[in-house]
Amino acid sequence: MTVYTDLTGRALTVIRRSLPKHQWDQFAEKIVRDRHDIEGHLREEPPLGHFNDLLADLRGRSHVQIPITLTNVEELRRYFDDQPVHKGANALSFDGRAKSLAAARRDFPLAAYSAESVIRAPGLIDVMNDPRLLHLIESYLGCVPTLYSVNAWWSFVAPKPEMTNVQFFHRDTDDWRFLTLFIYLTDVAADGGPHEVVPESHSLDGMNKLIKGIRFWRPKMDTERSFVDDMGEEFSRTCELHFKNAAAQLVGPAGSMHVVNTLALHRGIVPTRTDRLVVWARYGLGPNTNSADLERGPLGIRFVPTKLQGTPRDRYVNRLLMEFDRKVP
Numbered sequence: 001m002t003v004y005t006d007l008t009g010r011a012l013t014v015i016r017r018s019l020p021k022h023q024w025d026q027f028a029e030k031i032v033r034d035r036h037d038i039e040g041h042l043r044e045e046p047p048l049g050h051f052n053d054l055l056a057d058l059r060g061r062s063h064v065q066i067p068i069t070l071t072n073v074e075e076l077r078r079y080f081d082d083q084p085v086h087k088g089a090n091a092l093s094f095d096g097r098a099k100s101l102a103a104a105r106r107d108f109p110l111a112a113y114s115a116e117s118v119i120r121a122p123g124l125i126d127v128m129n130d131p132r133l134l135h136l137i138e139s140y141l142g143c144v145p146t147l148y149s150v151n152a153w154w155s156f157v158a159p160k161p162e163m164t165n166v167q168f169f170h171r172d173t174d175d176w177r178f179l180t181l182f183i184y185l186t187d188v189a190a191d192g193g194p195h196e197v198v199p200e201s202h203s204l205d206g207m208n209k210l211i212k213g214i215r216f217w218r219p220k221m222d223t224e225r226s227f228v229d230d231m232g233e234e235f236s237r238t239c240e241l242h243f244k245n246a247a248a249q250l251v252g253p254a255g256s257m258h259v260v261n262t263l264a265l266h267r268g269i270v271p272t273r274t275d276r277l278v279v280w281a282r283y284g285l286g287p288n289t290n291s292a293d294l295e296r297g298p299l300g301i302r303f304v305p306t307k308l309q310g311t312p313r314d315r316y317v318n319r320l321l322m323e324f325d326r327k328v329p
């Protein structure tokens, strides 16, 4: 049964990947409309103090800062200092072998924690499930979100981008529609490796507007093509040339949070003065080509430091990460 389900998901991904990415959103719209009646029992009223006044900016400008700050950064830093890391911006980017943070800092420009380490980090799952945040994300996606991926990784001070795509401009391709929450666990100034995003570049209209805004020279970028060939050093250089004034660097103190539509052009700037530790949580329509279930099965709830009660909504949102009924060893 699993094989057939996997094959169906895979087939859909093959179809999605054969379409230019600026068209994905129109299919997402059909998918979320179909969900509307099915998931009625999972929806909740907007929570007190919801963040929905950020929705227009998130839709229009591809990113927003979330007006809450983590209160336990020190505790999280101590926790992560003791966890093993893996080469690259994702635990599975290379051979997945565990190293100490000290050894990784010496040997690699980027080092990531396993999804399990992130799920078990004190308080992180609860922040990722903050009802105000989830409501904003739900309003954006048009359906109850699936929290499909968690990650935490260091970018160390380095002379130039190395090793993986994340430090070159690119578009993410996880799902028909998806959002990424970034939580900084170090202070991030311009020389501390900020996330950089080109506002409005997630849609074809936005790209055309950005290109029209270039006045004193003839742009070389084909906006439609930029939703097909959107990886690599040369593409990144072209983005720099066209959008260096338009790009937004998301700076902020440890504990600050930003939600980004990472279909928009984005990258992690290489830190030149201070190392950066950042967490991501990704929310989409369901399991996909970047989801946690590819790395490991859901963790029994007794291993997860969370206050979540296990309502049908909690269970649905977090189903790829944890199982609320697996309580005993």
Ligand SMILES: O=C(O)CCC(=O)C(=O)O
Residues within 6 Å of the ligand: 155, 165, 166, 167, 172, 180, 194, 195, 196, 262, 266, 267, 268, 269, 280
């Ligand atoms: O390190 C960063 O800020 C960039 C992350 C990134 O490229 C991604 O989430 O796809």
